[in-house]
Amino acid sequence: MSQARLIWRKSLNAVMLTLTGVAAFGVVSILFLILGYLIWNGGRSLNFDFFTQLPKPVGETGGGMANAIVGSLKLLFLAALMGLPVGLLAGVYLAEFGGKMFTFVIRYTTDLLNGVPSIVIGIFAYTLLVLPVKHFSTLAGGLALAVMVVPITVRSTEEFLRAIPGSLREGAMALGASQWRTIATVVLPAASGGIITGMLLSLARVAGETAPLLFTAFSNRYWSPGWSQPIASLPVMIYTYAIAPYDDWHRQAWAAGLILLGLVLLANMGCRLVLNRRGMTRSV
Amino acid sequence: MSTTSTTLERAAPPGAGPRAFVQRLRQGDEVAHVITLVFAAAILLITSLLVYELWLQSHLSRAKFGWAFFWTSTWDPNADDFGALPFIYGTLVTSVVSLLIAVPLGLAAAIFLAELAPRKLSDGVAFLIDLLAAVPSVIYGLLGIFVVVPLMRTVIGPALKSVLGALPTFKGPNYGVGFLTAGIVLAIMVVPFIISVSREVLLTVPRDQREAALALGATRWEATWQVVVPWARTGIMGSIFLALARALGETMAVTMVIGNNPKVSASLFAPGYTIAAVIANEFTEATGDLYLSALIELGLVLFLMTFILNGLARLLIVATERGGGHPA
Amino acid sequence: MKRAALSMLLVLCLAVIVGAQNLAINAAGATFPYPIYSKWFDVYHSQHSNIQINYQSIGSGGGIRQLTAGTVDFGASDMPMNDDQIKEFQSKNGCGILHFPTVIGAVVPTYNVPKVAGDLKFTQKAISGIYLGTITRWNDPEITKANPGISLPGDDIVVVHRSDGSGTTFIWTDFLSKASSDWKTKAGSGTSINWPVGLGGKGNEGVSGLIKQTPGSIGYVELIYALQTNIPFGLVQNLDGKFVKASLEGVTAAAAGAAKSMPDDFRVSITNAPGATAYPISSFTWLLIPEKFKDTNKRDAIKGFLKWMLSDGQQYNEALSYAKLPKPVADKELKAISKIQ
Numbered sequence: 001m002s003q004a005r006l007i008w009r010k011s012l013n014a015v016m017l018t019l020t021g022v023a024a025f026g027v028v029s030i031l032f033l034i035l036g037y038l039i040w041n042g043g044r045s046l047n048f049d050f051f052t053q054l055p056k057p058v059g060e061t062g063g064g065m066a067n068a069i070v071g072s073l074k075l076l077f078l079a080a081l082m083g084l085p086v087g088l089l090a091g092v093y094l095a096e097f098g099g100k101m102f103t104f105v106i107r108y109t110t111d112l113l114n115g116v117p118s119i120v121i122g123i124f125a126y127t128l129l130v131l132p133v134k135h136f137s138t139l140a141g142g143l144a145l146a147v148m149v150v151p152i153t154v155r156s157t158e159e160f161l162r163a164i165p166g167s168l169r170e171g172a173m174a175l176g177a178s179q180w181r182t183i184a185t186v187v188l189p190a191a192s193g194g195i196i197t198g199m200l201l202s203l204a205r206v207a208g209e210t211a212p213l214l215f216t217a218f219s220n221r222y223w224s225p226g227w228s229q230p231i232a233s234l235p236v237m238i239y240t241y242a243i244a245p246y247d248d249w250h251r252q253a254w255a256a257g258l259i260l261l262g263l264v265l266l267a268n269m270g271c272r273l274v275l276n277r278r279g280m281t282r283s284v
Numbered sequence: 285m286s287t288t289s290t291t292l293e294r295a296a297p298p299g300a301g302p303r304a305f306v307q308r309l310r311q312g313d314e315v316a317h318v319i320t321l322v323f324a325a326a327i328l329l330i331t332s333l334l335v336y337e338l339w340l341q342s343h344l345s346r347a348k349f350g351w352a353f354f355w356t357s358t359w360d361p362n363a364d365d366f367g368a369l370p371f372i373y374g375t376l377v378t379s380v381v382s383l384l385i386a387v388p389l390g391l392a393a394a395i396f397l398a399e400l401a402p403r404k405l406s407d408g409v410a411f412l413i414d415l416l417a418a419v420p421s422v423i424y425g426l427l428g429i430f431v432v433v434p435l436m437r438t439v440i441g442p443a444l445k446s447v448l449g450a451l452p453t454f455k456g457p458n459y460g461v462g463f464l465t466a467g468i469v470l471a472i473m474v475v476p477f478i479i480s481v482s483r484e485v486l487l488t489v490p491r492d493q494r495e496a497a498l499a500l501g502a503t504r505w506e507a508t509w510q511v512v513v514p515w516a517r518t519g520i521m522g523s524i525f526l527a528l529a530r531a532l533g534e535t536m537a538v539t540m541v542i543g544n545n546p547k548v549s550a551s552l553f554a555p556g557y558t559i560a561a562v563i564a565n566e567f568t569e570a571t572g573d574l575y576l577s578a579l580i581e582l583g584l585v586l587f588l589m590t591f592i593l594n595g596l597a598r599l600l601i602v603a604t605e606r607g608g609g610h611p612a
Numbered sequence: 613m614k615r616a617a618l619s620m621l622l623v624l625c626l627a628v629i630v631g632a633q634n635l636a637i638n639a640a641g642a643t644f645p646y647p648i649y650s651k652w653f654d655v656y657h658s659q660h661s662n663i664q665i666n667y668q669s670i671g672s673g674g675g676i677r678q679l680t681a682g683t684v685d686f687g688a689s690d691m692p693m694n695d696d697q698i699k700e701f702q703s704k705n706g707c708g709i710l711h712f713p714t715v716i717g718a719v720v721p722t723y724n725v726p727k728v729a730g731d732l733k734f735t736q737k738a739i740s741g742i743y744l745g746t747i748t749r750w751n752d753p754e755i756t757k758a759n760p761g762i763s764l765p766g767d768d769i770v771v772v773h774r775s776d777g778s779g780t781t782f783i784w785t786d787f788l789s790k791a792s793s794d795w796k797t798k799a800g801s802g803t804s805i806n807w808p809v810g811l812g813g814k815g816n817e818g819v820s821g822l823i824k825q826t827p828g829s830i831g832y833v834e835l836i837y838a839l840q841t842n843i844p845f846g847l848v849q850n851l852d853g854k855f856v857k858a859s860l861e862g863v864t865a866a867a868a869g870a871a872k873s874m875p876d877d878f879r880v881s882i883t884n885a886p887g888a889t890a891y892p893i894s895s896f897t898w899l900l901i902p903e904k905f906k907d908t909n910k911r912d913a914i915k916g917f918l919k920w921m922l923s924d925g926q927q928y929n930e931a932l933s934y935a936k937l938p939k940p941v942a943d944k945e946l947k948a949i950s951k952i953q
Contacts, residue, residue: 093324220666540818
């Protein structure tokens with residue numbers, strides 16, 4: 001028995017481990033295909049003008065998406081400001097304080113919110129923030145994105161807080177820390193790697209969303225001062241340019257896609273750097 | 285005499301006795317409890333408001349069609365006759381297909397990255413995979429049209445037909461666009477979520493769990509599959525929920541590769557339509573209040589579907605819970 | 613970090629101050645004329661630097677809805693508002709709405725038939741039959757009799773249409789309703805309809821993408837799109853029985869016929885227009901301007917723009933493959949501008 005079984009187990013081991021490698025390789029190659037496509041098509045029309053000029057009408061070459069880049073940054077800033085704290089604190093509640101029934105309900109609701117199509121969230125933000133004041137605004141767009149940021153942040157915060165072993169919490173409490181101190185100074189930092197990942201994932205997801213912005217932030221061919229005017233954003237520009245018949249616009253759309261990716265990359269790198277420097281990388 | 289009293293005074297400022305200390309401790313906790321509770325409740329508030337708005341705006345359509353909306357197949361804006369069945373069907377089919385592809389692929393890749401790959405490689409690849417989540421859906425759509433659709437028409441479709449052509453799911457003409465193509469594009473879009481989160485969760489499994497299994501003579505694979513993965517089960521399930529949610533609500537990429545035909549077909553090669561895609565396509569142009577109301581009712585239907593699917597998935601978790609997960 | 617934040621704050625404040633002196637006007641509507649509108653608003657802005665007209669193409673229906681809700685100052689649409697929509701606007705805003713045709717465009721049939729290189733001719737019966745699903749093969753007699761020199765294969769016809777609601781669909785289905793009474797009863801016209809057969813592509817891009825990928829397919833796209841992307845398109849039989857290939861001249865000819873009987877509110881359909889050289893699938897596209905404005909600055913800016921658009925603006929049309937308005941129509945519109953208060 002033992003000899004045959006051992007061979008079976010060993011070969012199963014080899015096969016399965018190889019398969020996981022194949023899967024990882026497959027996914028990574030698709031990734032490189034997409035990135036490569038984006039870089040190839042987008043890189044060709046990236047120039048200094050792209051970052052500094054306003055969009056030009058069709059037929060005139062040049063022109064850029066300076067206002068859309070700033071616009072996306074402003075919108076993401078609002079989404080982070082309004083959505084991340086809600087997600088973080090709600091996740092803390094679910095993991096640390098909640099009772100069984102209530103946490104079940106909240107978790108369920110969060111998953112529901114996550115599944116709502118972005119265009120429905122856009123309609124929701126429209127009826128709430130645009131119709132009453134009769135104009136489109138950056139604020140409305142930021143809110144729509146914030147609503148989308150919350151569910152992903154909540155889920156990942158909760159998951160990673162729960163993954164911290166109870167021994168860590170008990171140790172802190174044995175030393176006299178109150179519950180909230182334990183959470184703030186011991187548990188959260190320990191889970192910060194995963195939590196930051198979740199936050200970045202949520203921001204990355206909304207950075208590329210078009211539908212919720214169509215009825216809230218609208219778009220703008222000019223600069224948008226303040227927070228109550230329509231504002232341009234990279235995804236909406238990509239959408240508008242990609243379905244137009246002009247080659248020049250197509251190239252700009254790819255370039256915008258590349259920029260979007262670049263912004264997210266920078267944000268990712270920045271966060272990792274900060275985490276590393278403070279020594280708050282993965283524990284265990 | 286005076287020095288002793290001053291020392292005593294300095295050593296005991298007001299409110300520093302043991303009882304007051306404990307009081308402050310508890311107050312801090314309660315405040316924290318209340319604050320986080322408020323934010324958690326805010327999610328309930330937002331969602332209820334959303335459902336309320338959807339309910340309100342769809343009343344015209346609900347009044348006219350009633351429950352028949354769920355099983356009617358027509359979608360005729362000119363005749364003002366609307367039914368949700370083809371869209372429900374399309375949403376379900378594409379989501380299921382995408383998960384069938386993405387979950388095994390994603391989980392396998394996550395296992396590789398968490399368990400087998402050297403740390404630097406794993407971190408580097410995970411970093412790049414996180415980027416995939418930021419690619420706007422329009423770009424996935426364009427890639428779908430230019431890459432996946434021709435592949436489907438020339439390579440994948442014929443291959444499937446030659447092997448599995450007898451099954452009703454693979455019958456019928458293959459245009460390149462259709463349920464299967466949409467499922468594939470969706471799978472590519474959601475696999476980063478599964479890999480990213482599953483990998484992080486797998487990495488949090490304590491090392492001693494693995495070592496204990498290996499010490500007992502398990503092979504690497506056995507230790508991974510029978511000890512590590514079950515430990516991380518709820519986190520992995522969470523990532524699958526995220527993926528499912530994304531698949532159900534995805535609009536732009538799907539509408540570019542699904543053929544946009546509101547019909548129920550058994551074949552995966554046939555063109556179809558999803559709820560999110562039809563809303564995105566027709567909302568901006570919908571003139572007529574009943575038309576608009578029907579589209580919003582579709583949004584409500586999607587909400588209901590998510591509700592039910594989530595419920596079923598949770599039942600699944602409870603059913604498979606064997607006490608092998610990490611402490612709650 | 614702090615310094616960066618402070619300077620950002622300063623820039624934002626400056627932006628608010630500077631921005632406050634500009635007159636920002638928002639408009640929304642049809643995607644079809646977006647390129648020419650963006651050109652016009654840009655040129656006008658360079659001539660009147662304090663007027664910023666921000667136009668976004670969210671679709672004709674979206675434009676009408678936003679206009680009625682009051683979230684934009686004026687709208688644009690590829691189809692005129694119908695009576696119900698005008699009544700709704702009136703009840704919500706207390707005044708009427710004026711239509712101003714701006715340019716004329718056309719919709720063309722594009723196809724991908726294996727081994728066929730030349731331009732195909734389509735009779736009115738052929739197109740309606742194909743889209744109704746009654747004509748299913750490329751070598752159907754209705755198609756072959758119009759194309760005597762070309763040998764057509766017996767392949768199935770794969771029909772492609774727009775999945776997103778659009779003015780282009782409206783123009784196409786409006787023509788089909790006039791070409792075939794069967795179509796009118798079975799499907800009708802609109803920006804979104806219940807198509808008897810076919811695959812749906814999103815946007816012009818989606819349709820032409822599908823056609824490129826699918827041998828034996830036929831679809832419809834805007835003329836500008838076909839010209840700019842160099843895809844082959846066919847000839848369509850007009851009301852007089854002649855086969856016309858869409859061109860700026862043919863489109864203007866279609867509009868010229870309508871100019872004689874132009875109603876005062878400019879709401880007219882010019883598909884299937886009479887005239888030997890008229891291209892049958894042409895259409896005006898309109899700007900929708902409220903009759904009364906509360907903000908006199910905005911009103912004057914818009915009136916000024918309309919005047920400019922109808923005279924100097926038209927010279928930019930042809931470079932972007934849009935047809936100019938016939939002079940009698942433009943003159944009539946110039947007179948109508950005075951109706952805006």
